[in-house]
Amino acid sequence: MELGYNLRMTNIAGAIGRVQLKKLDAWNAKRIENAKLLSGGISKIKGLVSPYVDERVKHVFHQYVIRG
Structure with missing residues (x-):
């Protein structure tokens, strides 16, 4: 027997996601x-x-990673 997961989205979560x-x-x-402003300052x-x-x-900058 294996442990399973129910990873289905709820109706409420789906409705919120559609609006978002x-x-x-x-x-x-x-x-x-915002990334353009940050890049200008970091440069x-x-x-x-x-x-x-x-x-x-x-590039939508879900993450803005700075290298140093």
Whole structure:
């Protein structure tokens, strides 16, 4: 016998997720705007490297990782 998990989404979680998906583009735009501000400031600090963004893709900065 193996232990199993019920990983199905509840109806309420699904309904909340559908509403949040409508806001996704605005959230991503705000993340991109914030990342530009951070990258501008970080570029002035010696020894820190901001995330690389390839011009062929849209980076939504779910995580903003600084290298030092």
